[in-house]
Amino acid sequence: MNQNFNFLILLSFLFYNSPGNAQTESTAGFIPNGYVLLEEHSGDVNKDGLEDCILIIKNTKEENIVENRFGDIVDRNRRGIIVLLNTENGYEPILKNLDCFSSENEDGGVYYPPELSIEIHTNILKIHYAHGRYGNWEYIFRYGKSDYRLIGYESSENRGPIVNYKTSINFLTKKKQVLENENMNSQDEVGIFKETWEKIKIENLIKLSEIQDFDNIDMTKY
Structure with missing residues (x-):
């Protein structure tokens, strides 16, 4: 299990820091310590004609990387959302909810989550x-x-x-x-x-x- 556990941590680090998932320089400073960026979406949040940004983030606590009932090592860290408004001075965070979404690796019962x-x-x-x-x-x-x-x-x-x-x-x-x-x-x-x-x-x-x-x-x- 320890070997699989260490491999999953390494794999998660490489995935979350790959070019396709890395946060842009303009949003990097809004990711809280202990979290990684999963998705970055653009859109006009407040109808001012500017492209705002919504981030989907994920916690990285090691204690939430566990063995499931099938013997697989899975990442059960929760996900959250950050909303950034685009202003003349750059992005301004106006909403944070860091853990409102369950992990994508939750137990789905007889089906996937x-x-x-x-x-x-x-x-x-x-x-x-x-x-x-x-x-x-x-x-x-x-x-x-x-x-x-x-x-x-x-x-x-x-x-x-x-x-x-x-x-x-x-x-x-x-x-x-x-x-x-x-x-x-x-x-x-x-x-x-x-x-x-x-x-x-x-x-x-x-x-x-x-x-x-x-x-x-x-x-x-x-």
Whole structure:
């Protein structure tokens, strides 16, 4: 195990510091000690016409490099997000949440763990999880007042190519749409969906900076 452990640390160091993953000089100073850069995304966060930057980072604690139930050595360090606004004086950090995403090497049970990806549109940030044959879900944030606030949620619960349920929540209009496949028990991939609408109760929009763990967000209460 020690040999495998040391090899994984070396491999991780080489990967995170390879040319394709190295942070640019302009963002290097915003990576906290003990973290490495995984992804760097550009987009206009605050609608001022300038290209801002969003960093996905990862902790590097050695104690989180562990042996999983299959005997493989995996990196279970958590991931986080940093938002940098582009100003005339360079980048300015306006949001940090250093550990809100679980590791990409978490135990996925009978399947692999969900794959995290993000998209930046003008003023909008989409945090997307894809879980293969089981479906996907997405958190939609809008920037304002130095933070991103959750304004929407989309999910699809699948059984292979068959969609069982689709859920769409709009936290601004306080409405939820649910599409239930009335043909889900057949092998027909073309669904017959029953549509229902509900009103939800929410007083304050969830802030991205305050989310401790995306895995623990309970959307069933809305």
